Amino acid sequence: MQVPEGFASVCVDDTFWEPFGLGTIAASAVRRRLPIDPMSAPPFPSDPRSRRDLLLFFLAAFVVLAAGMGLRDPWPADEPRFTLVAEQMVESGQWLITHRGSELYSDKPPLFMALQAAAFTVTGHWRIAFLLPSLLAALGTLFLVYDAGRRLWGARVGLYAAGALLVTFQFVYQAKRAQIDPTVTFFITLANYGLLRHFLLGPDWRAYWLGCFAAGLGVITKGVGILALLMFVPFLFARWRGWNGLSPIRGGGLHWLGGAVAFLLAVGLWIVPMLLAVHASDSPEHRAYMNDILFRQTAGRYTDSWDHHKPAWYYLGVIAASWLPLALALPGLVPKWRERLRARDARFLLPLAWIVLIVLFFTLPKGKRDVYIMPALPMFALVAGPFLEDLIRRPWLRWLAFALSLLLAGLFLGGGFAALGGGWARANALVVQRGLADGGVALWHLMIAIGAAALAAAVVFRVRRAVTGLVALLGVIWLLWGLWAYPVLNASTSASDVMRRTEQLVGDGELGLVAWKEQNLLLLDKPATDFGFLKPWHTQLGASIRWLEAAPDRRWVFVLGRAMGPCVDRARAIHVGNANRREWWLFRADAVTPACRGGQVPVIGEETEDSPNEE
Template sequence: MRDLHSNRPLVWSLFAAFALVTLYMLGVRTLVPPDEGRYAEMAREMFVTGDWVTTRLNGIKYFEKPPLQTWMNALSFSLFGVGEWQARLWTGLCGIGGVFITAYAGSRVFGQRVGLYAGLVLGSCFYWVACSQIDSLDMGLSGMMTIVLCALLLGQREGASARENRNWMLLCWAAMALSVLSKGLIGLMLPGGILVSYTLLTLQWRLWTRLHLVKGLLLFLAVAAPWFILVGLRNPEQPAFFFIHEHWDRFFKTEHHREQVWYVFFVLTAVGMVPWLGMLAQSLWLGAKRAPGVDPRAFRPRLMALVWAVFIIAFFTKSNSKLPGYILPVFPALALLTAIYLDAGSRLARVISAALTALVGAALLATVPFMPGMAGRSTEVALYQGYQPWVLVAGFVSLVGGALALLYARQMKRDLFVLVLAVTGFATTQIMIAGFEPIGKARAGTAMLPAIEAQLAPGTPIYAVGVYEQSMTFYLRRTVTLVAYTDEFSFGLQQQPELAIPTVPQFVERWMADAAAGRRNLAFMREDIYTALQAQGVPLRVVARDARRMVVANDVKQK
């Protein structure tokens, strides 16, 4: 198997298996709050209301993010019905598509072997595989940003015809527009900053004449601008909130309470590159070096990939808002650099990567006995005990796969080494994700659904007192009335205050009036609020409860 890249049936079989497993795994888990429940519910409401311009969460205007993922999820619901795998389909497709286009770009720019290796590396990186299974905005943005990177490399590569340069650059501009519609101005600012940084490093000003700036900007505006214009016309308050609060304030201020230690993204990048961590430093160093025999004035795709990764990490390190998913767009660039190193690098780096993978497996096995102690609540110890067999299997797969890859690395069987390590990384991550389902289900509270639904009639009011359960509105297929709760709804409720009840006493007045009239109400409620209201003699009947939440009705005797 020395020439794996030339065995087309095997290559396509590997990609098909990767895609099928990725798609199948989208539906094996409950939507875990907050992110998965939030974005699934936004799409469900868009699908139900038919309003594809004004984005809403729990029926309240919600302008924190642009609509591309909500559109795609709502489209998925329209085509396939409302459900869990449908809510994750867009992120799954972005993960699969990112692997495909990275492999394609690597093949065209660096050679077929590098292209295959790049696809195998990206398709097995812990972070990329895991985020492909989660309904959040980060993979949607990363999928579009991967197109930006790969189209740029393909369009600017030496030997590209004028027509190829134009077409790839127009795709690059369109993908930037989709990136903006995925998560905001970051989809334009990051590529722009990367391009400026690359130019300052290389002084290749000629590159700017090959960007098709006029056509590209027109295409960018044609794709990105219509929604911003429409939503601004319908909701005049949206532009200031979106562009100032969600961009400027998020980057420079700490009011979003998402601060982390300055080095967090360096750690996450290292963890996310498993099982290829052992050659990350060497791959970055190789990216900085000019390929031998290349004209100094020629476009340097390796350096562009390096600048892409370094700039994104540095940008978000500087930001006062730091969430783990922010650096996901760096992994396609790192996969390309790793693939280049795999094609030309030393055996030692491959040995180190295989050994580290085996070590990760051993660490997982060593962690298994201590997992019950990781439960945040004593009532959830059994959930972590149920997770133990999955971690045990994942650790065994990582240990054995790493050991086998180590054998092939020592025997100089490079293709087999890459294939085995890729399969090991992909399988280990998928096993860990699948086994998380009981814990995810507990976090979402879906075990309470039968008891809640048994109390519901079509017009039964549901309140959320001091809390908002991100996944429950999706599973109940209805919104709730917020009571004494604002958080991420603060801006929307300023525009639509009638959609919530600001204080608990006002809620109690309505609750007791309906109870006296024989109209059943239900409410999600914090334990401390329940205790206080019970002491006041407010009629409360517990319908369902778990370690994280409780649901009560206003009829003391079930009617």
């Protein structure tokens, strides 16, 4: 088995292997082109320097990923929805069949929201609890990539692989949000980790069973956790073709069957109690919830996508842009991977083939989102790890990193100064849509600060150390995003200002919600009546008018401007404010036009949201 080109230049240096007590043996093995048995290495680096490097890496990861926690409320599109569901879990004690307001919520399995609810029971603060599962999942994913790289190629490669993942834009951006994707990525990566340990470094049946169990947890997180088991496809191919690096797995059919049992056990942790609860309640609503979440939201959504339609090449753009700056190394990585595949190295075949299968799987349906392929990113970083130390010495990669720093400097400085001077029409529109109280001045100053940091990185580190400069710049950007942008954008992005003003206007009165979004109910500090969430706007508005007329002196309705139609006289209503590219109003019974009294509301034009991913 040949050592990867480029990696050999590192391995022949005895000092690289000295921390592991393998200096002379490893170097001589590489020179003689002999394989190094990863199972002969100590289970964990024992020297102080390696332990220090690992500790410093995870300290830096924690600072970058956790910066800003506690400084903002949940932001659309998905964060308020999941946090509202989690809050209602805590308040109702019902964790199996979830609710959004007065309606059942069947879009996603409940595990992620249950983790948020559990985090709240520990911390007692929603501003911390709603982000905590994503933070822990991201740190866990980094450790799995590090440990997989360490076991396959050594601790230094493990750190490079984990570091490559940490600087990738999509990974950090999602890790700092309370969406399901970081958590499902962790479970899928844990499944891959267990399978790879068994397939490449085993036999390790406990790791195999853990991997299958993690895939099941991924299923009850988002449904796509089962895709981790596609790792069997390249494994079986490699076994059939006799590729190098596979474990001489010993064990009978019961051992393999144990993986299926572990997978079903994990899925059953939620499915079985949910089915029993639905059967016990004998409720048509609960049966509809069961059918929707088990069938329409899984197979139905995949085969007949109803939103986020994108062209077939969409994910190539995601990899090129969202996986920066790691994607910059692709021109050097592809030839290295090709060489390892020609050498029939299963350590590269299994992760690379799995990545291709994941991208193809999500390319087939019309509905596509950038986060769908995020679970492939940790494996991408893993197979990049062995070559990164060599590639960052190459002039072409340094020039690309330098050019990216200059590009960021130009974009942020140019955009910030243009917006500050009022010459950027889109920025001016953003101020109105977001309802930024200061005219966006603090936001434009942030853009200028980021641009200045990018220019400083290019000037200080120059081309010779451009990769280091780019990594430092990304750290600064994420710290500024969490510590500066969160407080600046929170009031308008979370709709907290709108809801505080609403509470002040309503006072001791009763409040109803029409055409509302999850953040509106979540950020209210008083009880509210909703008239459905998925129901048509005219149905909600009609029910709210009848509710108003039953107690006109005490009741108010909070409504999306577009949903009022001809039924509300805006001269008698109160404009509460703008948030999330929407305008919100309050009205009482005296603002209802004569034609709509008694709840006789016509269909109100377009009754669907024009921006399902509003932020």
